[in-house]
Amino acid sequence: MVVDYLIDPFVAGTSGGDPESLSIRHAFPALWNLEKKYGSVIAGAILSKLTAKRDPVKKTSDSSGKRRNRRVSFSFLGGMQSLIDALHNEVGDGNVKLSTEVLSLACSVDGVPASGGWSISIDSKNTGSKEFGKKQTFDAVIMTAPLSNVQKMKFMKGGAPFVLDFLPKVDYLPLSLMVTAYKKEDVKRPLEGFGVLIPYKEQQKHGLKTLGRTILKQLVTSDLRKLLGVEGQPTFVK
Numbered sequence: 001m002v003v004d005y006l007i008d009p010f011v012a013g014t015s016g017g018d019p020e021s022l023s024i025r026h027a028f029p030a031l032w033n034l035e036k037k038y039g040s041v042i043a044g045a046i047l048s049k050l051t052a053k054r055d056p057v058k059k060t061s062d063s064s065g066k067r068r069n070r071r072v073s074f075s076f077l078g079g080m081q082s083l084i085d086a087l088h089n090e091v092g093d094g095n096v097k098l099s100t101e102v103l104s105l106a107c108s109v110d111g112v113p114a115s116g117g118w119s120i121s122i123d124s125k126n127t128g129s130k131e132f133g134k135k136q137t138f139d140a141v142i143m144t145a146p147l148s149n150v151q152k153m154k155f156m157k158g159g160a161p162f163v164l165d166f167l168p169k170v171d172y173l174p175l176s177l178m179v180t181a182y183k184k185e186d187v188k189r190p191l192e193g194f195g196v197l198i199p200y201k202e203q204q205k206h207g208l209k210t211l212g213r214t215i216l217k218q219l220v221t222s223d224l225r226k227l228l229g230v231e232g233q234p235t236f237v238k
Contacts, residue, residue, distance in 0.1 A: 004199055004201050009198055009200075013197040102120055102122050102145075103121050103123055103154060104121045104156065105119075105143075106118070106155070107157050107158070118141045121136075146170075146172065178237070179237070180220060180221075180224070180234040181237075186232045189229045191228070
């Protein structure tokens, strides 16, 4: 019951994925460390608390360390797009290429590359410039591409192929996002919260479908009617 009605919807909602396919080591490293150290998550949580109480010096040290390394959520006054806009303005229009596929990445030396030690080649048919489509050299490269894209690229190191056989296989689940707006009088149930997490078992039991493509609007409208008693059609859909 706890797994199906508490852990399942929380993990699925916060991670945007299937709890069965997530890696607990990477999604919840603290729980993974407890299980590895104590052999049980529950026993580990209890024993770690007891250990901290018996050793106040270590507890104080650990607490200060946690405060320094604690991850926090943040945003900007204009939203996260502010970061993208700032980077774009700093780099300049002429140096930003969108919808451009990188075909290969090469490092000319071992260890820390020297100036111009990196080179990339891109698909020139989408760049609008034959010059930019040629192989170019750079001092450093930052890659934030999905693993599915990285595995399609060709990598070279010191003139020899560099095989990325150490990369894990990652399944990217489809995710559909839809924004709707309704008149207040059309929502019959109180909106006491900021979100809804639906256990998978309840989705099966009541026929709720939270993902869809061809009839996404109908599915979302149907779900909102069952969950919140929403009547009528939305005044805004995107």
